[in-house]
Amino acid sequence: MISNWFGEMTRVGRDFGDTMQKDAVPAVSADVIFSSSRFPNYKIGANNQIVEAKDEQKVLSMKEVVARETAQLLEQQKRLSVRDLASKFEKGLAAAAKLSEEARLREAASLEKHVLLKKLRDALESLKGRVAGGGFSSSVDSKRRELMQEKAEVKKLANFLKQASEDAKKLVDEERAFARAEIENARAAVQRVEEALQEQEQMSRASGKQDLEELMKEVQEARRIKMLHQPSKVMDMEHELRALRAQLTEKSKNSVRLQKEGLEQNSQLYELDGPEALGSYLRIQPCSDDAPELSKCSIQWYRVSSQGGKKELISGAIKSVYAPEPFDVGRILQADIILEGQWLTLTTAGPIDPGLVVITQMNGVNHPSESIHVFHVGKMRIKLCKGKTTIAKEYFSTSMQLCGVRGGGNAAAQALFWQAKQGLSFVLAFESERERNAAIMLARRFAFDCNFFPATVPYSRHMLPNNTSQSKT
Numbered sequence: 001m002i003s004n005w006f007g008e009m010t011r012v013g014r015d016f017g018d019t020m021q022k023d024a025v026p027a028v029s030a031d032v033i034f035s036s037s038r039f040p041n042y043k044i045g046a047n048n049q050i051v052e053a054k055d056e057q058k059v060l061s062m063k064e065v066v067a068r069e070t071a072q073l074l075e076q077q078k079r080l081s082v083r084d085l086a087s088k089f090e091k092g093l094a095a096a097a098k099l100s101e102e103a104r105l106r107e108a109a110s111l112e113k114h115v116l117l118k119k120l121r122d123a124l125e126s127l128k129g130r131v132a133g134g135g136f137s138s139s140v141d142s143k144r145r146e147l148m149q150e151k152a153e154v155k156k157l158a159n160f161l162k163q164a165s166e167d168a169k170k171l172v173d174e175e176r177a178f179a180r181a182e183i184e185n186a187r188a189a190v191q192r193v194e195e196a197l198q199e200q201e202q203m204s205r206a207s208g209k210q211d212l213e214e215l216m217k218e219v220q221e222a223r224r225i226k227m228l229h230q231p232s233k234v235m236d237m238e239h240e241l242r243a244l245r246a247q248l249t250e251k252s253k254n255s256v257r258l259q260k261e262g263l264e265q266n267s268q269l270y271e272l273d274g275p276e277a278l279g280s281y282l283r284i285q286p287c288s289d290d291a292p293e294l295s296k297c298s299i300q301w302y303r304v305s306s307q308g309g310k311k312e313l314i315s316g317a318i319k320s321v322y323a324p325e326p327f328d329v330g331r332i333l334q335a336d337i338i339l340e341g342q343w344l345t346l347t348t349a350g351p352i353d354p355g356l357v358v359i360t361q362m363n364g365v366n367h368p369s370e371s372i373h374v375f376h377v378g379k380m381r382i383k384l385c386k387g388k389t390t391i392a393k394e395y396f397s398t399s400m401q402l403c404g405v406r407g408g409g410n411a412a413a414q415a416l417f418w419q420a421k422q423g424l425s426f427v428l429a430f431e432s433e434r435e436r437n438a439a440i441m442l443a444r445r446f447a448f449d450c451n452f453f454p455a456t457v458p459y460s461r462h463m464l465p466n467n468t469s470q471s472k473t
Contacts, residue, residue: 062099062164066171069095073178089179096172103165106157113154117147270294270337272346277353281323284335284346294320298338303331306351326377326442328352357384359391360415361427375416375428377442380450382418384426394420396450401425402443404436416440 060068069092124144269291274282284294301317304310311334314322324333330351337344357375359367373391376383382402383393394400401419405412405427413433419425430436 062168065095065099069175073175086179086183089176092172092175092179096168096175099168100165103161103168106161107165114151117151117154120147269344270346272333272335272348276333276348276350277324277356281321282333282348284320284337292339294337296339300336302334302336303328304334304347306330306332324352326438329354329376357416357428357430359426360429361425363423363425373428375430375439377439377446379446382420382443384418384420384428392420392424392426396447396452397421398452400447402440402447404440 073088121144269287270284271287272282273285274280276282284299286294299318299320301314301322302311303314304312322333322335332351333348335346337346354374354376357373358370359373361367371386374385376385381393381395382400384391399419399421401417403417405415405417414430414436416428416430416436416439417425418428430439
């Protein structure tokens with residue numbers, strides 16, 4: 001096309017041709033780089049579609065590639081494995097990369113065409129200024145129109161390539177998403193298969209154990225039947241079992257005898273003496289002249305729950321004499337004696353009993369019954385019981401009064417006045433002054449811990465049966 005154009009230009013005249021030969025068109029600037037030395041060969045087909053002349057025989061169109069890949073994927077959809085999906089995904093990525101590369105090259109070619117057209121337009125402008133004449137200007141205008149038409153076609157081609165590149169990217173994304181979904185489904189299927197295999201393996205193990213047990217039973221039964229058919233061996237085993245039983249019986253008798261002798265020796269050394277009740281004291285006394293002196297022994301007292309619970313060490317109780325405390329009520333006391341590597345243990349016969357009292361008055365009226373009651377002072381309340389029956393049970397409060405009484409001879413020192421609440425009061429007689437004083441001190445201590453200070457247990461005056469005025473001790 002360029003050669004024809006220059007041919008027409010040479011036919012304007014001989015002088016003009018000589019001028020053109022003398023004043024040649026300057027070359028294109030050196031900083032322009034072209035991928036090829038000519039325009040690409042293409043044709044305009046029906047409906048203004050661009051048809052490549054040579055590339056259509058070598059490279060398939062994008063629609064054909066996509067159609068072929070889609071058909072292959074549809075054919076292999078039902079029989080694809082994880083490895084096939086991975087290989088297919090890699091092939092699709094390679095095809096997409098190839099398509100994107102071709103689109104990039106075509107865009108570069110379109111850019112080169114645009115630069116070449118710009119250079120030609122500049123050359124024509126320079127020629128237009130040098131050459132005069134209507135025929136030449138008309139030919140230049142026609143050539144310009146042709147160039148504008150070619151530029152429009154090139155722009156259409158560029159838009160078409162751009163759209164094709166976008167379509168290829170969309171297809172690649174769709175294929176990638178489809179491949180990922182297939183891989184996830186394959187992984188889920190593999191996981192289900194592994195779970196089924198594990199379950200089957202567990203079932204096989206369980207069945208194997210059951211079969212082994214049944215086999216062992218069958219073997220034992222077979223051995224028993226075989227032994228029955230061999231009476232001589234059975235007789236020998238029976239005699240041997242009888243001899244072993246006789247030896248075991250004799251050894252057990254000797255062991256029991258030795259244990260009894262040890263217990264008798266231990267029990268004959270020391271014993272606990274004293275009432276096992278609150279307000280009294282327990283003393284460790286030797287039972288024989290052969291017992292070592294207690295001053296040479298190491299002693300430690302413990303309190304143990306009556307249900308056989310954990311043993312609790314009593315701090316500071318390292319003497320041979322111990323007075324039970326309120327914390328010991330309902331528990332068993334135990335004394336450990338250590339002498340020259342020997343360990344002796346003494347325990348009370350039962351739990352420590354609480355303080356035993358007798359009700360002499362109830363609500364200011366003499367109480368005729370002299371039955372034994374239990375007066376229990378707790379950390380939060382005071383309780384008066386008779387056997388399993390609770391006579392009174394009240395928490396520490398401002399309405400509660402607890403004090404001693406005086407008068408009536410020696411019995412007053414062992415008496416205690418307790419007003420559980422308004423309208424309910426008792427005069428209790430203890431077995432000893434020690435128990436009575438311990439009950440008063442313990443009640444005041446627990447009332448103080450419950451934020452009821454000694455002032456909240458007020459002084460009281462109460463009359464005994466002999467009408468003697470009493471006050472708090």
